[in-house]
Amino acid sequence: DTAVSQTPKYLVTQMGNDKSIKCEQNLGHDTMYWYKQDSKKFLKIMFSYNNKELIINETVPNRFSPKSPDKAHLNLHINSLELGDSAVYFCASSLKVGGDTEAFFGQGTRLTVV
Amino acid sequence: GNSVTQMEGPVTLSEEAFLTINCTYTATGYPSLFWYVQYPGEGLQLLLKATKADDKGSNKGFEATYRKETTSFHLEKGSVQVSDSAVYFCALSDRGYQKVTFGTGTKLQVIP
Numbered sequence: 116d117t118a119v120s121q122t123p124k125y126l127v128t129q130m131g132n133d134k135s136i137k138c139e140q141n142l143g144h145d146t147m148y149w150y151k152q153d154s155k156k157f158l159k160i161m162f163s164y165n166n167k168e169l170i171i172n173e174t175v176p177n178r179f180s181p182k183s184p185d186k187a188h189l190n191l192h193i194n195s196l197e198l199g200d201s202a203v204y205f206c207a208s209s210l211k212v213g214g215d216t217e218a219f220f221g222q223g224t225r226l227t228v229v
Numbered sequence: 230g231n232s233v234t235q236m237e238g239p240v241t242l243s244e245e246a247f248l249t250i251n252c253t254y255t256a257t258g259y260p261s262l263f264w265y266v267q268y269p270g271e272g273l274q275l276l277l278k279a280t281k282a283d284d285k286g287s288n289k290g291f292e293a294t295y296r297k298e299t300t301s302f303h304l305e306k307g308s309v310q311v312s313d314s315a316v317y318f319c320a321l322s323d324r325g326y327q328k329v330t331f332g333t334g335t336k337l338q339v340i341p
Contacts, residue, residue: 158273217275217278220272222270223271
């Protein structure tokens with residue numbers, strides 16, 4: 116049973132296209148996140164949702180729009196893809212926000228924009 | 230704001246060598262500290278954590294002690310194995326910021 120699952124695992128697309136990445140967690144957690152990992156493995160938070168409400172938006176371009184239909188799902192839609200969007204995107208969840216709460220990560224979606 | 234600084238990698242060690250990966254942090258409050266590990270092709274998973282000063286987190290032979298006076302949380306292991314080859318991330322979580330801040334990651338390669 117996968118705790119945090121995201122699809123697809125790999126995504127290759129052309130510049131200018133629109134794409135979505137889906138994430139689901141079956142842990143009953145209240146908080147979900149999207150992180151971007153670049154080619155040097157640097158990990159940067161993009162968004163955080165708590166009980167379907169956006170609580171963190173880290174100066175991400177408007178082309179990125181997260182959607183949380185319920186607290187078990189957090190999808191990421193990207194419009195007008197650019198070369199610089201190529202990265203690995205990780206979804207994560209935690210029981211609650213902050214403190215000593217462990218984050219559980221999905222396996223990542225490797226996005227390649229050509 | 231909060232920040233985490235890790236030693237640059239990659240770190241290459243022979244099997245059974247002693248490992249230290251340095252981590253220091255800057256935070257306004259009293260954060261919780263974590264080490265996460267990322268094996269090739271996988272997401273991050275929690276390795277160990279410490280929630281207050283002088284706490285020691287440990288797991289799978291790895292240890293790290295929360296040192297408030299030096300704002301450090303160095304990762305150590307007495308005898309590494311080839312299977313420990315991965316990228317290690319130091320991180321902190323501060324209630325005030327409601328998020329986890331990660332260091333840049335340190336790649337460890339253990340050779341037989």
